Amino acid sequence: MTRGDDLIKEILKIFESLRYKRDLWSLYSDFLEMTAIAISNSAERFFLPGSFEKREERYLSLAKSYDKDELLKMSEAFNLFVKLQDYNLESQGAKDILGGILMDLGLGDKWAGQFFTPDHVANLMAKLTYTEEGLKKEIKERGFVYVSDPAVGGGVTMIGLVNAMLDGGCNPQRDLFIECGDLDKRACFMTYIQLATLGIPAIVKNQDTLLGKVFDVWFTPAFYIDGWWFRLKSFKDKEKGGNLAKSKEIFEKREEIIYKEDEQLSLF
Incomplete structure (x- = not known):
């Protein structure tokens, strides 16, 4: 038995110890949301104070239903x-x-319509899609690898890409940017937590891709490092024929764009 097996058992033991007086599905869902908020607010306290306050309020409302x-x-x-x-x-x-x-x-049946790709399958898919040569070529030409996934699930395919980059001698914390989303907010929390703690610069959107609606947006702490807003906007402006001056204006008004009360969220 490995150290990893022991850690998994310890985590499962904690959740099992709480299920005797809690609905386990609700407990795990709240755990995901509160963890995502705690990670997000570690950065947004400084960069997006309006968003910070709303999420902090949500965190406290969830925490009130649990004892110390x-x-x-x-x-x-x-x-x-x-x-x-x-x-x-x-x-x-x-x-x-x-x-x-x-x-x-045993919560798989609670997750309507979601399918969790096995890790080894996600790793294989990533390596077949992103070869070492292709990754290094894109980094050389664009400065980083840009990936978009509008239905990311729990993030396993993006984790597979992180592994492909590591195996190819690339640094995903520096050379990868992920923009992804999902209709299920719990899937967004899972993806956000895992990408954030891996140190990957990313934007995770709770969205309805088919209807073109965005309900919430989550920036990993790494997003705020190394000027990713400008790097990403410059990259997208070139694709759309825009300019960096426009990027700066959008950055300065980022909170207005990112979070509008009772309105659809929009980015880029």
């Missing part, structure tokens, strides 16, 4: 998750930990 011991246990579950992710990266590559935990808890 339950909140401490959920915090410990997240700490174990981070340790497990570090272990996986050092030993076998990043994995879809949160999707695996959901299935191990």
